[in-house]
Every structure is written in structure tokens, then in C-alpha cells.
Amino acid sequence: MQSDFQIARHYFGHYLKPYPWQLIISVLTVAIYCGAAVYTPILLGHAVTQLTTVLAEFRAHQTVVMAPFIRTAATMITINVVAGFADCATSAILGWVAGVSTSRMRSELFAKMQRIGVSYFDRTEDGDLLARFTSDLDNIFNAMNQVFVNSFYWFGSLIGVLIMMFSSNVMMGVVTIITTPLAVLVCWFVITHASRAVNEQQRAVGALNGYINEQITGQKVIITNGLQQPSIAGFTSRNATVLQAAQRGQIWAGMLMPVMSGLMLLNTAIVIFFGSWYVLQGNMALGTGLAVVAVFVQYAQQYYQPIIQLTSVYNIIQQAVTGARRVSEVFAQPDEVRSTDGKVIDGVHHGVKLTDVHFGYLPGVEILHGINIDAPRGHMVALVGPTGSGKTTVMNLLNRFYDVDTGSITIDGTDIRALELTSLRNNVGIVLQDPQLFSGTIRDNIRFGDPDAGDAAVINAAQQARIHDYIMTLPDGYDTLITDEQSVFSAGQKQLLSIARTILTDPPVLIMDEATSNVDTVTEAQLQAAMNAVTRGRTSFLIAHRLRTIVHADEIDVLRHGTIIERGTHAELMAANGFYAQLYRDQMPELATNA
Numbered sequence: 001m002q003s004d005f006q007i008a009r010h011y012f013g014h015y016l017k018p019y020p021w022q023l024i025i026s027v028l029t030v031a032i033y034c035g036a037a038v039y040t041p042i043l044l045g046h047a048v049t050q051l052t053t054v055l056a057e058f059r060a061h062q063t064v065v066m067a068p069f070i071r072t073a074a075t076m077i078t079i080n081v082v083a084g085f086a087d088c089a090t091s092a093i094l095g096w097v098a099g100v101s102t103s104r105m106r107s108e109l110f111a112k113m114q115r116i117g118v119s120y121f122d123r124t125e126d127g128d129l130l131a132r133f134t135s136d137l138d139n140i141f142n143a144m145n146q147v148f149v150n151s152f153y154w155f156g157s158l159i160g161v162l163i164m165m166f167s168s169n170v171m172m173g174v175v176t177i178i179t180t181p182l183a184v185l186v187c188w189f190v191i192t193h194a195s196r197a198v199n200e201q202q203r204a205v206g207a208l209n210g211y212i213n214e215q216i217t218g219q220k221v222i223i224t225n226g227l228q229q230p231s232i233a234g235f236t237s238r239n240a241t242v243l244q245a246a247q248r249g250q251i252w253a254g255m256l257m258p259v260m261s262g263l264m265l266l267n268t269a270i271v272i273f274f275g276s277w278y279v280l281q282g283n284m285a286l287g288t289g290l291a292v293v294a295v296f297v298q299y300a301q302q303y304y305q306p307i308i309q310l311t312s313v314y315n316i317i318q319q320a321v322t323g324a325r326r327v328s329e330v331f332a333q334p335d336e337v338r339s340t341d342g343k344v345i346d347g348v349h350h351g352v353k354l355t356d357v358h359f360g361y362l363p364g365v366e367i368l369h370g371i372n373i374d375a376p377r378g379h380m381v382a383l384v385g386p387t388g389s390g391k392t393t394v395m396n397l398l399n400r401f402y403d404v405d406t407g408s409i410t411i412d413g414t415d416i417r418a419l420e421l422t423s424l425r426n427n428v429g430i431v432l433q434d435p436q437l438f439s440g441t442i443r444d445n446i447r448f449g450d451p452d453a454g455d456a457a458v459i460n461a462a463q464q465a466r467i468h469d470y471i472m473t474l475p476d477g478y479d480t481l482i483t484d485e486q487s488v489f490s491a492g493q494k495q496l497l498s499i500a501r502t503i504l505t506d507p508p509v510l511i512m513d514e515a516t517s518n519v520d521t522v523t524e525a526q527l528q529a530a531m532n533a534v535t536r537g538r539t540s541f542l543i544a545h546r547l548r549t550i551v552h553a554d555e556i557d558v559l560r561h562g563t564i565i566e567r568g569t570h571a572e573l574m575a576a577n578g579f580y581a582q583l584y585r586d587q588m589p590e591l592a593t594n595a
């Protein structure tokens with residue numbers, strides 16, 4: 001695991017590297033601001049002295065010579081105006097740099113997400129992933145925006161106070177900084193606990209977001225099953241975890257200032273005590289000695305201010321490092337395996353073959369136990385079987401969402417792991433059971449796989465998929481905006497749209513997860529016609545839920561517990577009177593007698 005330092009160096013170093021000039025200019029503008037802050041009290045002192053002289057002269061000689069005072073006042077105003085501009089420039093430049101850097105990080109994170117294998121999304125909650133784009137990146141932005149300027153300013157102040165103290169009286173200087181190790185230790189202790197609480201809080205917020213996301217997606221299921229109370233209870237407990245973590249963080253973070261103030265008072269007491277003792281030892285004249293004590297009481301307080309501020313800067317860095325660590329977890333995910341010299345295929349000439357395929361999602365839990373399927377070009381293979389038998393898993397392997405553990409899947413004799421991944425995906429189309437529609441028009445959604453397709457091709461695909469007529473009933477036809485997909489399309493219609501998409505991209509191999517049986521009879525007839533259109537001439541694998549739709553398949557493979565237990569055409573399997581025949585009779589008793 002990378003250390004905090006490595007993480008900070010990577011994120012701050014790597015992302016700030018392209019902006020050296022902006023950073024150099026900010027160093028100068030901060031230096032101007034710091035210089036003005038340090039120099040203004042000196043000028044103020046001069047101004048007071050000059051004003052006193054003016055008043056004394058006026059009393060003594062009734063003459064007023066204001067020039068030196070006006071010069072000092074004008075210098076003070078000028079310096080502070082310049083410092084004000086410098087401060088504005090610092091904020092603008094660093095705000096810009098932080099904004100551009102985090103925007104780049106966000107883009108790279110998004111691009112990375114597109115390259116990660118599907119397994120990561122299977123095991124990561126959506127909300128948690130979303131939190132990495134939002135709160136984690138916000139923390140990194142805050143650090144980039146504030147840390148640089150604050151640490152430079154307060155570090156400069158610390159050095160300034162140290163120089164002033166040691167040039168004034170070394171012995172007293174040593175006494176004033178003597179509590180520093182204790183202060184640093186206390187700060188470190190408090191901040192470590194505070195940042196641990198921040199980590200917990202960020203994790204808890206991620207889990208809460210994931211839960212909210214899941215509950216919003218499943219709202220209809222919750223309502224229809226009357227699960228509102230358990231849903232609220234689940235939310236309440238996760239919300240309480242967030243609150244507890246936030247409160248723990250607040251308590252630890254809130255402890256910092258009082259503890260440091262206490263230490264500052266202790267330090268002041270030590271300075272007064274030691275200074276008085278020092279003076280009483282007769283090491284210096286009483287008046288001078290008391291002046292030194294008074295000055296060092298001031299220094300003792302000034303010295304602690306930068307230490308407190310620098311520790312709070314450290315706190316911001318901690319939050320950013322936590323965010324960066326969570327973002328880096330995404331970057332650390334392996335990309336989908338792509339062979340560098342992968343073969344490019346143009347269509348399927350002989351067929352697709354699965355040979356002794358074994359696979360499990362988790363180590364030691366095998367789901368598929370030696371699957372053999374031979375699908376010659378143009379054949380339609382249907383996979384049927386009870387829920388959880390492994391049908392979708394076979395589909396996941398065909399498209400290389402996952403790789404087989406042992407055995408092989410070949411297209412025209414070439415292992416699909418040796419193919420260029422894009423070429424494989426271009427040649428294998430998928431129609432999912434519950435296809436995803438994206439915001440945009442219906443036309444955009446059909447053209448999804450082939451954005452250059454013309455209107456005629458889009459309409460032709462929609463006609464073949466039997467969705468054209470429905471689209472034409474909508475007031476805006478193909479220009480209908482899909483914002484709330486549920487309100488425009490039923491589940492069956494969404495699948496018809498997805499079939500139109502696939503017809504447009506014309507893949508030689510098709511994987512289709514047929515929509516579940518809960519579609520009305522009109523849509524079912526349309527789906528059947530669309531399926532006939534989309535499978536025609538293609539090597540297709542069909543997960544069938546309604547066995548009626550696959551009676552014409554060239555081969556039906558019956559899966560049970562990850563093994564093919566029966567294989568044949570519909571007629572052969574019915575004649576065998578085995579598991580398939582039983583399934584068929586259970587599903588369609590009225591047809592079973594005619595089959």
C-alpha cells in the first residue's frame with residue numbers, strides 16, 4: 001500500500017506539475033502579501049513616532065511639518081493596496097490551478113472507469129463510486145486551493161518569529177520554543193484521531209449514498225411490498241453511522257484549538273516564570289529585563305499561531321490524502337485485459353465454440369463446470385435452465401466481461417483472449433433483458449452503436465425491430481426526448497429499441513437475454529417477430545425465459561447447477577421427456593399436449 005507521502009506526492013506533484021509558472025507567481029504574490037503583513041506594523045510604529053513628533057513640534061513652535069508622516073502613511077496605503085492585489089491574484093491563480101487540476105483528475109477518473117473490467121462494478125456500490133467523484137475530489141480541490149498559500153504564509157511567519165526571537169535573546173528564545181515537541185506530539189495525536197474519523201465519515205457517506213441509490217432504483221419494489229419501514233430503518237442506521245463518524249471527527253477536530261490554546265498559556269507561563277527568574281538572577285538591568293519578558297510573552301503567543309495554523313493545514317492535507325487514496329483505489333484497478341497484438345476479425349466464418357469451460361466469480365467457488373457448446377455460423381443456440389444455473393454467466397464469458405478460468409472460447413478457431421477487444425465487441429452484439437436507455441432522443445438511442453447511421457437506416461432498424469409504429473404514435477416521433485425512460489417505454493418496448501440498436505450495428509454474433517415473461521401478448525408477438533429479424537443470419541445465443549420463443553432454435557442447451565444436462569432440438573428434448581420437457585410442460589401446459 002502506498003504511504004500518505006507517496007499518495008500526496010503523486011496527486012499534488014503529478015497534477016500540479018504542468019503549472020510551474022502559475023505556482024512561481026503565486027509564491028511571489030504570497031511573499032508580497034507576507035512581506036506587507038510583517039512590514040506594516042513597523043511602518044505603523046514609524047507613523048506613530050512621526051505623528052508624536054508633529055504634535056510636539058506644533059505644541060512647541062506652532063508649526064506643522066506633515067511631510068514625513070504623509071510619506072509613511074502613503075507608503076503604508078500603497079503597500080497594503082499592492083498586498084490586496086497580490087492576495088486577489090493568489091486566490092485567482094491557485095483557484096484556477098486547483099480547478100483545472102481536479103477537473104483533469106475527474107476526467108481521468110471517468111476515462112479509467114470506462115477501462116476497468118466489469119467485475120469492479122459488480123462488487124462496488126454505485127454511491128461509493130459516486131462519492132469518489134464528488135466529496136473525495138472536493139477534498140483534493142480544497143487542499144490544492146488552500147494548503148499551498150496557507151502553509152507558505154504560516155511557515156514564513158514561523159521563520160520570521162523565530163528569527164526575531166533568537167536575534168533578540170537566544171536564552172529566552174530557547175525557553176519560548178521548549179514546549180514545541182509537546183505541542184507537536186499533542187497535535188499529531190489529535191489530528192491522527194481526527195483524520196481517522198474523517199476516513200470513517202467518508203466511508204460511511206459512500207455507504208449511505210449507495211443505499212440511497214439502491215432504494216431509489218428499487219422504489220417501486222419497496223412500495224409494492226410495503227417495505228417502507230424497513231427501508232427507512234436501513235437509512236436511519238446508515239445515517240446514524242455517518243452522524244457518529246462526523247461527530248467523532250468534530251470532537252477531535254474541535255479539541256485541537258482548546259488544547260493548543262492551553263499549551264500556549266502554559267508556554268506563556270513558562271516564559272514569564274523563567275524570564276522573571278532570569279531577571280532576578282541579576283543577569284540584566286531590571287527595566288531591560290522586564291521589557292525582554294514582555295516582548296517574549298508576545299513572541300510566545302505569536303509563535304504558537306503558525307503552529308496551530310500549520311496543523312490545521314495538515315488536517316486539510318489529511319482529508320485530501322484520504323480522498324486521493326480512495327480515488328487512487330479506482331486508478332489501481334486493473335484495466336480490462338487487452339492483448340497488445342490482438343487479432344482483428346471481420347465477421348464469423350465458421351462459428352463459435354466453448355470447450356470445457358470452467359469459471360467462478362470468486363476463488364474456490366466454481367459456477368460453470370466444463371461447458372461445451374458448438375455454435376456453427378448462423379446457428380441459434382438457446383440456453384435454458386432454472387434461475388442461478390449459469391446462463392448469464394455463459395453470456396458474460398462470450399463477451400469477455402470475464403475470462404474463463406480453464407478451457408477456451410474460440411471464434412473461427414481463435415481464442416477470444418487473443419482477439420483485439422474492440423474487434424471482439426464489434427463482432428458480438430448484446431441485447432440485454434433490461435436494456436439501458438440514455439438521455440437524448442429516440443433516434444440517438446437507436447444510433448447508439450453507430451452514431452453515423454442515417455435516418456433511413458435508423459427507421460429500417462426500428463421497423464425490423466417492430467418498434468417503428470409505436471415511435472410514430474409519439475408526438476415528436478424519433479425526436480422524442482428520453483429523460484424519464486419509464487414514462488415512454490415499457491420493458492418490452494425498451495427491449496425492442498435495443499433490438500433496433502443491434503440490427504443497426506449488424507454484429508455477426510448475437511447474445512440476447514430475452515425479456516422476462518411479464519410482457520403483454522401484443523408486445524410478446526412483436527418481440528418474437530423482432531427476435532426472428534435480429535437473429536436471422538447471425539450466430540446467436542439466446543437466454544430464453546419463455547420456452548415458446550425457442551422452439552425453432554437449432555440447439556437448446558439445458559443448464560443446471562453450471563452443467564449442461566440436456567442438449568438437442570425442441571422436438572428431440574420433448575421426445576427425451578427429461579428436465580426440459582418437464583420445464584416446458586410446467587410453463588405451457590396447454591401447448592405441451594400439442595408439441
Ligand SMILES: Nc1ncnc2c1ncn2[C@@H]1O[C@H](COP(=O)(O)OP(=O)(O)OP(=O)(O)O)[C@@H](O)[C@H]1O
Binds near residue numbers: 361362388392393394
Ligand atoms: N458478479 C457475481 N459475483 C459472484 N457471483 C455471481 C455473480 N453473478 C452471478 N453470480 C452467481 O453465479 C451463479 C449463476 O448466476 P447467473 O446469473 O449466471 O444465473 P442465471 O442462470 O443467468 O440466472 P437467472 O435466470 O436468474 O438470470 C449464481 O449462483 C449467482 O449467484
